[in-house]
Amino acid sequence: MAVVLRIPAHLRVSADGLDRIELQGGTLGEVLGHLGDRHSDLRAQLVDDVGRPRRCLRLYVNDDDAATGHGLDTPVRDGDEITVLLALAGG
Numbered sequence: 001m002a003v004v005l006r007i008p009a010h011l012r013v014s015a016d017g018l019d020r021i022e023l024q025g026g027t028l029g030e031v032l033g034h035l036g037d038r039h040s041d042l043r044a045q046l047v048d049d050v051g052r053p054r055r056c057l058r059l060y061v062n063d064d065d066a067a068t069g070h071g072l073d074t075p076v077r078d079g080d081e082i083t084v085l086l087a088l089a090g091g
Contacts, residue, residue, distance in 0.1 A: 003031055003080045007042070011084065014042040028061060029072030031082060046084065058085045 005021045015021060021039065025031035029051065036043040046054060051072070053059050059066045060083040066074045076082070 003076045005082045008084050011045055014045050015039050028066050028074040056087050058087050
């Protein structure tokens with residue numbers, strides 16, 4: 001099952017300059033796991049040593065924030081897009 005991971009500009013150096021990467025997986029966690037096969041530096045920027053998304057990032061599957069849904073167990077289907085955004089904090 002192919003999904004597209006959209007890479008924000010500040011992380012593209014870790015993705016060989018690519019703005020999107022096509023990956024396989026049935027869940028968000030599986031997709032991020034497969035990312036390590038080809039772009040381990042980018043994967044390290046997205047998830048910690050235990051495989052959890054970094055706190056400074058938000059991951060969306062299509063328009064749904066994975067953090068408010070099923071997290072890494074969020075199902076993905078062929079054609080879905082995963083978007084990485086910086087989490088904003090402060091006031």
